[in-house]
Amino acid sequence: MVMKVLSADHAVAWAVRRAKAEVIPAFPITPQTLIMELLAEFIADGEMDADLITAESEHSVMSIAVGASAGGVRTFTATASQGLALMHEMLYAAPQNRLPVVMVNVNRSLGAAAGIWVEHNDSMPERESGWLQVYVEDGQEALDMVLQAYRIAEDERVLLPIMVCLDGFILSHTVERVEVPEQEDVDAFLPRFKPAFALDPEDPSTINAIVPPEYAMEMRYQLDRTVERSKMVIKEVDEEFKERFGRGHGGLIDTYKMDDADHALICLGTATSTARAIVDELRSQGRKAGLIKLRFMRPFPHEELREVCSGLRAVGVFDRSIGFNRYGPVFTEVSSSLSGQGLKVTDHIGGLGGRDITLRDMRDIYAIIGSDAEGKEVKRVNWHGLRGVQT
Amino acid sequence: MYEVRFHGRGGQGAVMAAQTLAEAAILLGHHAQAFPYFGAERRGAPVRAFARIDDKRISIKSQIYEPDMVVILDESLLEIDPVVDGLTEEGMAVVNTTKSPDELDLGISVRCATVDASSIAMEAIKAPAVNTAMLGAVARMSDLVTLETVKRAIEDRFGEKLGPRAAEANILAAELAFEKTRTGICKADRTIFQKKVWLPTWEELPTGTTVYPEHIDGVAVGPGGSMQNLTGTWRNATPRYLKDKCIRCLRCWFCCPEGCIKRSEDDHVSWDYRYCKGCGICSNVCPVNAIEMTRGVTEW
Amino acid sequence: MPRNDYFLSGHGACPGCGVAIAVKNIMRVLGSETTVYVPASCLIVFSALYPTSAFKVPFFFTAFENTGAVITGIKAAHRRRGVQGNVVGFAGDGGTFDIGLQALSGAADRGEDVLYVCVDNEAYMNTGIQRSGATPFGAWTTTSPIGKRIQGNRRMKKDIMDVVIAHNPSYAATLSIAHFNDFIKKVDKAKKKKGFRFLHVLTPCVPGWKIESSRTVEIARLAVETGMWTLYEYEDGEARSTYRPQEMRPVTEYLQLQGRFRHMNNEDLNNLQRYLCNKWYYHYGHDIEQPVCRIYKGEKELHFDGDPLHGV
Secondary structure: EEEEEHHHHHHHHHHHHHOOOOEEEOOOOOOOHHHHHHHHHHHHOOOOOEEEEOOOOHHHHHHHHHHHHHHHOOOEEOOOHHHHHHHHHHHHHHHHHHOOEEEEEOOOOOOOOOOOOOOOOOOOOHHHHHOOOEEEEOOHHHHHHHHHHHHHHHHHOOOOOOEEEEEEEEEOOOEEEEEOOOOHHHHHHHOOOOOOOOOOOOOOOOOOOOOOOOHHHHHHHHHHHHHHHHHHHHHHHHHHHHHHHHOOOOOOEEOOOOOOOOOEEEEEOOOOHHHHHHHHHHHOOOOEEEEEEEEEEEEOOOOHHHOOOOOEEEEEEEEEOOOOOOOOOOHHHHHHOOOOOOOEEEEEOOOOHHHHOOHHHHHHHHHHHHHHHOOOOOOOOOEEEEOOOOO | EEEEEEEEEEEOOOOHHHHHHHHHHHHHEEEEEEEEOOOOOOOOEEEEEEEEEOOOOOOOOOOOOOOEEEOOOOOOHHOOOOOOOOOOOOOOOEEEEOOOOHHOOOOOOOEEEHHHHHHHHHHHOOOOOOOHHHHHHHHHOOOOHHHHHHEEEEEEEEHHHHHHHHHHHHHHHHHHHHHOOOOOOOOOOOOOOOOOOOOOOOOOOOOOOOOEEEOOOOOOEEEEEHHHHHHHHHEEEEEOOOOOHOOOOOOHHHOOOOEEEOOOOOEEEEOOOOOOOOOOHHHHHHHOOOOOEEEEEOOO | OOOOOOOOOOOOOOOOHHHHHHHHHHHHHOOOOOEEEEOOHHHHHHOEEOOOEOOOEEOOOOOOOHHHHHHHHHHHHHHHHHHOOOOEEEOOOHHHOOHHHHHHHHHHHHHOOEEEEEEEEOOOOOOOEEOOOOOOOOEEEOOOEEEEEOOOOOOOOOOHHHHHHHOOOOOEEEEEEHHHHHHHHHHHHHHHHHOEEEEEEEOHHHHHHHOOOOHHHHHHHHHHHOOOEEEEEEEEEEEEEEOOOOOOHEEEEEEEEEEHHEEEEEEEEHHHHHHHHHHHHHHOOOOOOOOOHHHOOOOOOOOOOOOOOOOO
């Protein structure tokens, strides 16, 4: 174990080095670029044995990644925002072909009213692609999750690509204390990749012919069941990781002060850290506030959320993106999990376009959930940090 | 509701036939719809098209499984496609064949109309587009549509797409076919063709989209599995090899798109007629006329 | 010429398909140690319908515009795993000239050790004959129809070979399915070389060009005889012609066998002929004044029958 002071982007690069990814297609996009730059340095210095392929676009990056994965090697790439959107078409080539690509998406706002700052509206629309999707909170979790991601993705019960999402700048460029595990410990946790199938003239296979209606639906159901089955593997891998490295991250969800809580926020990404601070503040005032850290958006932890929310009187949902149809995507997902429970749910939208989420914002969020728990009238959807009257 | 299923080969115009039939029915004041099922195949491969006719608005948008009538644009489909699937003895069939109805064996005894649409098409249109001739036969066979409305529908659909000359030729084809159609009851001696199918459950399906070469439920899968598709049934002309003339230049072997020309040790060639689509390239490229094209599906 | 087939019978191509001829023979030369990628195209549809494939070798498909990129990825994996043989992508003209140009340029620019084959039937045939950057001047397609105001495609065919050569590939060549020995030699050269290799094959299309199915190879030959297609290769920084017809034949001999050109008027024919004469000189040199090239100087009218297929 080596203690380093690293940005989350650099922590990811260290994880990829330790995971011994072999083919790394790359295209620069802020705020992801630091990852690829450091990997390029590792390779140029001979500290890492991998092919970093400088593609001419993110579309080609994902094409190279699926090609390399179908060729049977461990593959890594990273992107953000417009880059992820440009990959959109190719994202779909990985899950149904069961190619365990691992990709880091450094969340950044997408589209017009453009900027380089954090928002989840780049990765949230990709929930339906068949990729597993996990959101991390700090540099250590980013590093650990990349290592875990390979184990989950390559597990023969899963064989699915994973997108590790981390917030742009506020996490990607934040330096923190990060423990980088020793190579032999990682090797023991994550053995060399043995592909389930690979393009090889010695043992020829046909991967992804045109699929007529007679077969496509069974393939979709198989994929749907596999995403569901990955829940079990995600939990197992986190437990084993905890045994080996002394740190777990909770698997699908993590909780904070939920034992006796009567109201809580379901939160993801870096905002979780800020929420944790407010929970401590509220607890010191005798309020029964709790925090549920949503880690995986896919597979979505329906049962886990129902269980952890079962004793609550009100729950809030944090959304760092908006569906332009009143609700944010996390709220929509959580509501479908909790439907029929009679639990009051409020949506809290904030931090769009990189707007900072302050302690005061988070205090407001908890105040609304607390009022909801007490039976007071509150708005169901609340934008935090917005100037002007919400209608 | 009256349901018609068209069976043809890519390029014969089954889809246009279904659309034109629907239009003819609409001209008579009925409601009608027509739609294709597009497989992945190309010219020559079996294709299906559907038409529904009713007196009220039709709300169904699924394929036709129990047709009242099947229209078979190519007799050779009987050997490779379950064309009479779902047809009951109350139904009827319209078939492009030189046979009379009582000589024809569909494997089910139904009211049947036969017409040599291929010859009529060559005469009227100078191309093997049999669809309009078949519509003439349909008009003769059933009171679903009249010859007059079929002609008007052809004028509309073909005239707009291919010009007035093409419309005229196609109207002529329909008229000739209407004259020459014979009706009767067909035989039911043959066993109806059944396709080998592999329809796995989701649990049985191999992981993802990957298949390795093997046979599952009698169906070849994976690399090279295309060999089970006997595309020789597509052809309407057959190459004949005149071995004495052959100079063993192997042009035909190189130029055969199907790879069905086999090369022997001494560089003479032979044909695997199971796959020959009858394109005629081998005959065309032969510098010494050692390959001649003969009409029909034969083996030499 | 190897005898074994790796692109097998039973595929669903139209009778007389030029793409099938090209792919079958390229696969014969490349042999069993080959991994194939095919993007969206006629070829993917007629050669690989789940659960089977006509390719007896490893086969992969994902999308339309990424041939250069996917073969890059497969080759990188093979290099690392010590897997032998060529990784080849068979893309159509749309997948190469148009939507696939960026990935092609990326792979060529990086000098990836892959073989890129463009099977060029001069339009988007898979979707039903739409104009591409490879469609020749004057040709009818469904998106360059014969209208009252505009008739056929108004641009000369894009020179994709020049675009590829600008990337300094290790090998690039044009192929004709009518010139067997030249075809085999070039594929064999491409097979044995390292680095980025590009083969460009003209593959006449029966429904798309409105030709008789028996004439696919004959028309490919006429393309060369009329200068519509020139046979050359680029190697070690130098391009050289590999076959030059003694005398250039008038382009009308090529056009009149194809329904897609039957509407062309004299002005268009002369423009095309002039373009071809310049192209001829560009590829074959100025040493011979081709008699046919005098026609656009007003010495002779082109003769054109038109309507070869009775209005098909």
